[in-house]
């Protein structure tokens with residue numbers, strides 16, 4: 224079995240080296256999949272502009288932190304008139320634009336946050352050698368469709384949109400393991416109002432969400 228099948232099953236990368244470092248185990252890998260399409264015009268990338276390395280925090284292996292040093296390619300967009308001259312490939316199921324964590328690690332962290340919330344999630348991640356913070360964990364919860372009735376078991380955690388400036392409260396359906404709503408502010412009155420209108424199934428008249436269109440500005 225190749226090392227790629229162990230560390231990156233089904234993912235188009237080739238492992239070129241593995242070594243120990245201060246931050247944990249470092250896996251050097253290179254993207255080797257089909258060239259991507261230009262995100263602006265869908266023209267297939269053919270000509271490589273350059274290559275560079277980016278670091279992705281990965282899920283731990285044998286209790287040690289794992290970092291993937293991933294070599295990716297930048298391609299020219301050769302379609303005349305496209306406003307994008309070059310673009311960088313993303314590796315499906317592994318990397319995303321601007322993200323410093325792998326997709327798999329983000330899924331782990333999202334599950335941890337859903338089950339135990341941001342505060343305990345941060346402590347659990349520290350024990351598991353997963354580098355993150357509470358605000359980052361809570362930010363992984365996607366904006367959900369708001370249910371008409373409150374879940375049977377409701378988890379509540381507060382977080383900062385901007386630290387010391389603007390706060391919110393995330394509500395989690397613990398049994399379904401998913402976020403159900405994000406409230407503006409962190410005061411008990413707001414939460415009580417949400418409970419009140421969702422307990423009676425009158426979410427459409429909820430003063431917090433008159434149109435069910437998301438968190439009020």
Ligand SMILES: [Zn+2]
Pocket residue numbers: 261262263264265266300301302305306307
């Ligand atoms: Zn293009």
